[in-house]
Amino acid sequence: MAKVNVDLQRERDSCSFNITELTHWIDGGVQKTEERKKREEMALKEGIHLEPVPSVYLSHKEKYELAVKKACLLFKMIRKLQEEENAGMENYLAVLGGNLGAAILGDGNPLTLHYVMFIPTIMGQGTVEQQAYWIGRAFNLDIIGTYAQTELGHGTFVRGLETTATYDASTKEFVLNSPTLTAYKWWPGGLAHTANYCIVMAQLYTKGKCHGIHAFIVQLREEETHMPVRGIKVGEIGAKLGMNGTNNGFLGFDNVRIPRDHMLMKNSKVLEDGTYVNAPSSKLAYGTMMFVRVMLVNDMCKYMAKAVTIAVRYSAVRRQSQPKPDEPEPQIIDYLTQQHKLLVGIASVHAFRMSADWLWLMYNNVTAELDAGDMERLPELHALSCCLKAVSTDDAAQCVERCRLACGGHGYMLSSNLPLTYGLVTAACTYEGENTVMLLQTARYLVKAWQQAAAGNTLPPTVSYLGELRAGRRSPPWDNTIEGIVKGFHMVASGKIGICVAQIEKRQKNGMSYEDAWNMTSVQLASASEAHCRAFLLSIYYKDNEKQVATVSPELRIVLQQLCDLYIVYWALQRIGDLLRFTSISERDIEQLQNWYEDLLVKVRPNAVGLVDAFDIRDEILNSALGAYDGRAYERLMEEAMKSPLNAEPVNQSFHKYLKPLMQGKL
Amino acid sequence: MAKVNVDLQRERDSCSFNITELTHWIDGGVQKTEERKKREEMALKEGIHLEPVPSVYLSHKEKYELAVKKACLLFKMIRKLQEEENAGMENYLAVLGGNLGAAILGDGNPLTLHYVMFIPTIMGQGTVEQQAYWIGRAFNLDIIGTYAQTELGHGTFVRGLETTATYDASTKEFVLNSPTLTAYKWWPGGLAHTANYCIVMAQLYTKGKCHGIHAFIVQLREEETHMPVRGIKVGEIGAKLGMNGTNNGFLGFDNVRIPRDHMLMKNSKVLEDGTYVNAPSSKLAYGTMMFVRVMLVNDMCKYMAKAVTIAVRYSAVRRQSQPKPDEPEPQIIDYLTQQHKLLVGIASVHAFRMSADWLWLMYNNVTAELDAGDMERLPELHALSCCLKAVSTDDAAQCVERCRLACGGHGYMLSSNLPLTYGLVTAACTYEGENTVMLLQTARYLVKAWQQAAAGNTLPPTVSYLGELRAGRRSPPWDNTIEGIVKGFHMVASGKIGICVAQIEKRQKNGMSYEDAWNMTSVQLASASEAHCRAFLLSIYYKDNEKQVATVSPELRIVLQQLCDLYIVYWALQRIGDLLRFTSISERDIEQLQNWYEDLLVKVRPNAVGLVDAFDIRDEILNSALGAYDGRAYERLMEEAMKSPLNAEPVNQSFHKYLKPLMQGKL
Secondary structure, three states, X not given: OOOOOHHHHHHHHOOOOOHHXXXXXXXXXXXXXXXXXXHHHHHHHHOOOOOOXXXXXXXXXXXXXXXXXXXXXXXXXXXXXXXXXXXXXXXXXXXXXXXXXXXXXXXXXXXXXXXXXXXXXXHHHOOHHHHHHHHHHHHOOOOOEEEEOOEOOOOOOHHHOOOEEEEEOOOOEEEEEOOOHHHOEEOOOOOXXXXXXXXXXXXXXXXXXXXXXXXXXXXXXXXXXXXEOOOEEEEEOOOEXXXXXXXXXXXXXXXXXXXXXXXXXXXXEEOOOOOEEOOOOHHHHHHHHHHHHXXXXXXXXXXXXXXXXXXXXXXXXXXXXOOOOOOOOOEHHXXXXXXXXXXXXXXXXXXXXXXXXXXXXXXXHHHHHHHOOOOOOHHHHXXXXXXXXXXXXXXXXXXXXXXXXXXXXXXHEHHHOHHHHHHHXXXXXXOOOOHHXXXXXXXXXXXXXXXXXXXXXXXXXXXXXXXXXXXXXXXXXXXXXXXXXXXXXXXXXXXXXXXXXXXXXXXXXXXXXXXXXXXXXXXXXXXXXXXXXXXHHHHHHHHHHHHHHHHOOHHHHHHHHHHHHHHHHHHHHHOXXXXXHHOXXXXXXXXXXXXXXXXHHHHHHHHHHHHHHOXXXXXXXXXXXXXXXXXXXHHHHHHHHHOOHHHHOOOOHHHHHHHHXXXXXOO | OOOOOHHHHHHHHOOOOOHHXXXXXXXXXXXXHHHHHHHHHXXXXXXXXXXXXXXXXXXXXXXXXXXXXXXXXXXXXXXXXXXXXXXXXXXXXXXHOHHHHHHHOOOOOOOHHHHHHHHHHHHHHOOHHHHHHHHHHHHOOOOOEEEEOOEOOOOOOHHHOOOEEEEEOOOOEEEEEOOOHHHOEEOOOOOOOOOOEEEEEEEEEEOOEEEEEEEXXXXXXXXXXXXXXXXEEEEEOOOEOOOOOOOXXXXXXXXXXXXXXXXXXXXXXXXXXXXEEOOOOHHHHHHHHHHHHHHHHHHHHHHHHHHHHHHHHHHHHOEOOOOOOOOOOOEHHHOHHHHHHHHHHHHHHHHHHHHHHHHHHHHHHHHHHHHOOOOOOHHHHHHHHHHHHHHHHHHHHHHHHHHHHHXXXXXXXXXXXXXXXXXXXXXXXXXXXXXXXHHHHHHHHHHHHHHHHHOOOOOOHHHHHHHHHHHHOOOOOOOOOHHHHHHHHHHHXXXXXXXXXXXHXXXXXXXXXXXXXXXXXXXXXXXXXXXXXXXXXXXXHHHHHHHHHHHOOHHHHHHHHHHHHHHHHHHHHHOHHHHHHHOOOOHHHHHHHHHHHHHHHHHHHHHHHHHHHOOOOOHHHHOOOOOOOOOOHHHHHHHHHHOOHHHHOOOOHHHHHHHHHHHOOOO
């Protein structure tokens, strides 16, 4: 390895804790770390990360072709893992998600939905026979599938989808159609030129009646030739802000016929004669969606970890300005404003990781309860997963963008890998449920919970504070501690929800319909929902951190507690207006919080590089000229620049074609 | 023209004011509108906007070649304008900036710096002889220049630049060198493969002494062959988040010799024998920088106008969800949350436009005073231009991104033109002075002003409120009106600056150096600076809008006043925490403000489409599938998708190369 930048080396030498200990803690134990490293090693051996020419210089078409190559190599590796370890689904998802998959594939993967949506949907909604037939073929990669729900005209509002699947009892087939342009499927990853099979969500019609959205397996392309089958119009939707390797596609149907048993019938059924048999509960289909959202919160942690690793290392290497005439230019990480931009990002990774773990646990519990026929906690899980999806993607997008801007102009270079990371993160603000819609779904649950509490009922754990605070009503004295802040955030959430409920009621009394009153209050409802999620995040981080640091070394414990304090005080200062409205915090408290925050920045700063090193993101995966482990930021920027095809020739042809004629007045 | 979408047509039919009247008002009169339209017509006739294949599908190299072609056509047009109208510099800058230049060129222009920096610098810093020689050649486009200041290792901190220009009295030449890798020039637009001349900012050494940064004209490439001249290492810095047509370059010097008279010597001089003659004032060089910042604020208005035009029109066309069972899906602009995201964007365009006009006027006054030797208002102008640069670029970036996200998934398509617009806007957060550094420069001025006020001195107009509020001290009762809010923002700014000054003093008393105390307080200082700028923006918008609407029709006046109210109430709600801390606003006032805001959204909403139509951005310049005048958003999305080269073939070669072998287990 090349020599490490002296500033970066000094940071590491003076780190107050054992970095490897923290890595194990983050991964969930020594063994998990080793597993992860083994997989990374395997992927790198396959050469999945290699790009003959950096993909940023390629044309759109070439980018896709490179992405297919990389994805195929990754899938080959997953199949090898299957054979060696005979492990479960989660294992392959762990390879696809997390550091490895998302990172190593660069700008999206045209095959991801095969494992993330195609197979899980068949497992969740197919009959035993259907599973036996399809899952085998899919696991063996005989076929490659994707999942088509969103249409040109409809996204998050699933009921509005227009694609139809009409049962023809005479041939025992479903006939698929796209009755309008807006009915075209639009967005599914891998749909354009990659998958040959697809789960299609369509309005089911039988015996002249519509029974709503159901899932169908449809062959898109001939297995031998990959040519689209009759009646299928398929292609790509064009260039995007990011994820240009994902091969997002459109899909239209012109009387495409599929056998009756291509409808996934674990829940609802269509009998041979066309009789529709209803599902025991329409809520069962929530499973996959919530599973994906849990994964998403975890992905956000990985992206934030990448961004903050790059920005912190670069800020230790970069020196700028000269506040004191006789001293050298400081490392920019010594500026408090820079610490303000970056250090909370490190804490955010831990905060969201703990909430994701909590959500994962709850998801598994609720799924087990569902299998036993108990659906009581489903609405609570749904509400929590919605707002966490929104807040984690929003926060992650802002964190990544703040990291990019904190690297100044150089963060704008694609070789920093920050713009590409932003492209991947900001996409998540929209897919799997647009964030404002997500917040308002949670708000619906909160309003109901509030009304439950008003009626004197006990509330589920994640909203029980509504009942408690409603009961007390009078504001307790402000407690200027971490615990006090967390309590304050619950008071804020409770206060905001209370105001929303009152607003809606008032508007109804003034003659508005409930729907209009809801809409008029929706800006406040979204804000109340965010406040609820924020309170949840802070309290989980506070409680779980306290539990989890009990087992680590004293040196590490101090740092992890500082980080948690930093996060909570940071958010208190971000939400001073709310705290002033809904608690008895005073101006003096605020000034103390501000100083406390500034002190915490100074305390965490010496360990900043150690803290990001502990995320243990390999250079090949980080893929950043600014953030590499050796800190040779400037050398690497120049090395990356020299890879530009434009630099292969001293004079570009456009000089002769345009510039010279312009200068000679001959253009 | 194709048929207009019925929803969009209905919006236009029900608009309560005359859209053309508003267009004239925005442009500054009928004549200005006609001039603008004439120029647009001219550019379109040259075919500057045409792209045989949409540039988003091209490789990095092809994108550059297309950008050169477009830029040359634009320059040809500017030269034609020169001949026809014999107009001044500002005229060509107006063509380059604003709707036309930035928009029509797409992703950056490799020739912009020729007019925006190369020529103005020679005009500002060259002697009369130098001007006579160089400006003629440059105006005639015999040579193409750029401006190289930023280096790999130094950006906003200009004193830290490392490039040297050492005078050799024996040959009467300067010798330019890049002593380190970090001394390489890095970022200048057009530098890589386009310009053949360049203004280089370098540390001047003569007679063994360093005299700081000075400007030198350096030939980069042979005029005939375009080959780099001896000792010049030049190339491009690589792919970026955006502006990939700009051809940003690097530049290294290895003993490059230039004649003595290639140093720009209007101010400082080096005599033949190497004697250095000092400039009368080092502040004179501020001129160009501030001129560019004024232009920048204007650019931000144009980008916001584009983004909000796209998002508002699309939101009138898009229908989604079904809150009321028996009614059709609403246009998404009918959701209050959507109005919340978009309508303030329309108002922001007007708010920043008025501040930009104000700054432009002040710039011209101060420049005139400077020519008369009066430098008194220079620091005030500098302070104001710094914070306005930071706040306008930050706000614009957030506005554009909010508009993009408000378009859901389709905003992520490059064919929406929102991602590209964001790429251009967010770049401005860093170039021409990194925003945090800018805010802290203003903060330095504010702290000084505060101390002046404490010493009983009168303050310049833009900070006079500090003296007035300091004098009063006791908080006057809150006035829940627009005027009261504006006053409240001044109290916030004053309060924040006061706390900063106290904090710095306290820290100094506890033994910190002034520099360290400043750094420890810098998060608060940046926030105080933003508050100052925010107060300025609100009060200018409030006052100038009131003045300017006096001459418009009553129908339009109502709408413009609603828009101004909306903006100011919006910001009050965004800054409730500050208002609670520094004014006597009550919870009741806040709830009233919230309802007032919601009412204003509902009032402005019916005119939303009319308000963006009035920005009068032609389809060719808007370049958005979602935002075109006819509202055929879905049709255009599909049309754009079909232009993807990937869609030219039903089966991509990667199927045979990778996918099929993978599926057959032969990869």
